[in-house]
Every structure is written in C-alpha cells, then in structure tokens.
Amino acid sequence: MEKKYNRILLKLSGEVLAGSNKQGIDFDTVTSVCKVIKQCTEIGVEVGIVVGGGNFWRGRSSGNMDRTRADHIGMLATVMNSLALADTLEQLGVQVRVQTAIEMRQIAEPYIRNRAIRHFEKGRVVIFGCGTGSPFFSTDTAASLRAAEIRADVMLKATNVDGVYDKDPNRFDNAVKFESLTHADVVEKGYGVMDSTAAALCKDNNIPILVFNLQDPENILKAVCGEPIGTLVED
Numbered sequence: 001m002e003k004k005y006n007r008i009l010l011k012l013s014g015e016v017l018a019g020s021n022k023q024g025i026d027f028d029t030v031t032s033v034c035k036v037i038k039q040c041t042e043i044g045v046e047v048g049i050v051v052g053g054g055n056f057w058r059g060r061s062s063g064n065m066d067r068t069r070a071d072h073i074g075m076l077a078t079v080m081n082s083l084a085l086a087d088t089l090e091q092l093g094v095q096v097r098v099q100t101a102i103e104m105r106q107i108a109e110p111y112i113r114n115r116a117i118r119h120f121e122k123g124r125v126v127i128f129g130c131g132t133g134s135p136f137f138s139t140d141t142a143a144s145l146r147a148a149e150i151r152a153d154v155m156l157k158a159t160n161v162d163g164v165y166d167k168d169p170n171r172f173d174n175a176v177k178f179e180s181l182t183h184a185d186v187v188e189k190g191y192g193v194m195d196s197t198a199a200a201l202c203k204d205n206n207i208p209i210l211v212f213n214l215q216d217p218e219n220i221l222k223a224v225c226g227e228p229i230g231t232l233v234e235d
Helices: 014-021 027-042 067-091 113-121 139-149 183-189 196-204 218-224
Strands: 007-012 046-051 096-100 125-129 154-159 209-213 231-233
Touching (some): 007 027, 014 027, 046 067, 046 113, 096 113, 113 125, 139 196
Parallel strands (some): 007 046, 007 154, 154 209
Antiparallel strands (some): 209 231
C-alpha cells in the first residue's frame, strides 16, 4: 500500500481502548489497534498519538469536585492508556516513546517538541500523554496542538461513528453523513467533530481532520493511504 501522509497525529478516545467492556483496558482491542499502527510505520508513516482517558475517568461527571483537580485526574488516566499502548507496540516490535506534558520522569519523557521530531526521524512512534498539561482543555485540543507543533500532515480522529453527521446518527434515522466539510463549517456550525478550541486550532494551522470509525482498526491504514472513508475536514 502507498501512503498519502508522511506524518500523522492519531487521536484515540479512551473509550475505544475499553472495547466492549466500556471501561478499563481491553488488551485484545489495544492489540488490534497497535497491529495496524505497526503496519503504518512499515510503509514509512511517522505516527504521533494522543489518547483520551474516558475509559477511566470523565471529569465532566465528577460531581462537585474542583474542575482543576478533576482534569488532573483525567490527565493521569491518559498516561495509563499511553503506557498500555506503548507496551503493546513494543511487544509487536515497534519502537515507541511516551512523552507527558506533566513531568513524571520515572515513567516517561517530558514533552519536548524537538525530541519528539527526532524520534519520528528515527522511525519511533511517539505517544503524547497528559493532554496539554493544563486543566480546562480537552484531549481533542491537545491533539490539535500537538498536530500543529509536530507539523503533522493530517489529524486522524478515530471515533465510534463512521464520519460527521448533521445530527446524532444514533438517535436520528434521517441523519445525513458529510463526505467533506470545511474547517469553517466545523467551527461555526458545531457539528460535534470536536470542541471549538480544538477545531479552531486546526483551522488556524490548516490541518486537515479525517473523522472515521475505529470499530475496524484497518481503517487507520486506509486513512493514511488516502482511501475514501469517514469525513474529511479541510479548506
């Protein structure tokens, strides 16, 4: 297969890693995702990953807890997922590094942009944990930020639906799927691709966003090879 993109930022939700269990980590699911990531590296794609933590913790559901503290717990959840991905990739023979936006040197490297670029040049997968390192920002925003910093060719947003619809396809049978959208559509019309801060970052930095379904992990490889799947957001 021939790649369309040289460097990608793959955004994985924490819920995806839980598989049918809905919480925690399902290693059969993680392994199936990592096998496809390995295939991407084998055709020369440089892969950066941002993963959410919703399979362990959702700050929005933390009741009366202080928002900053709740978000910090969520950042720690992303590190657990990052380490699980890293370990699985290593077992498959893929070189990988975990970098975190909050320093925890005994566990991972601190996020340093130039070091991340060097890892890509050496063929390593880089997993970015702890979101942006600041509360009040989603992991979608972290993914957009890292995509801009590493100059990714595209941001791949793997979700539980097969693209962007004009309304929730799980609730409305007449929901219409978009094959393509502009960044302005996403920012101004609020189609639920990602939060407004993340969408604006991609718009301002001309980063295409491809939204697709991860129920079939092979879709990651199809995406990097430019096959027509999901919804492409670009100007």
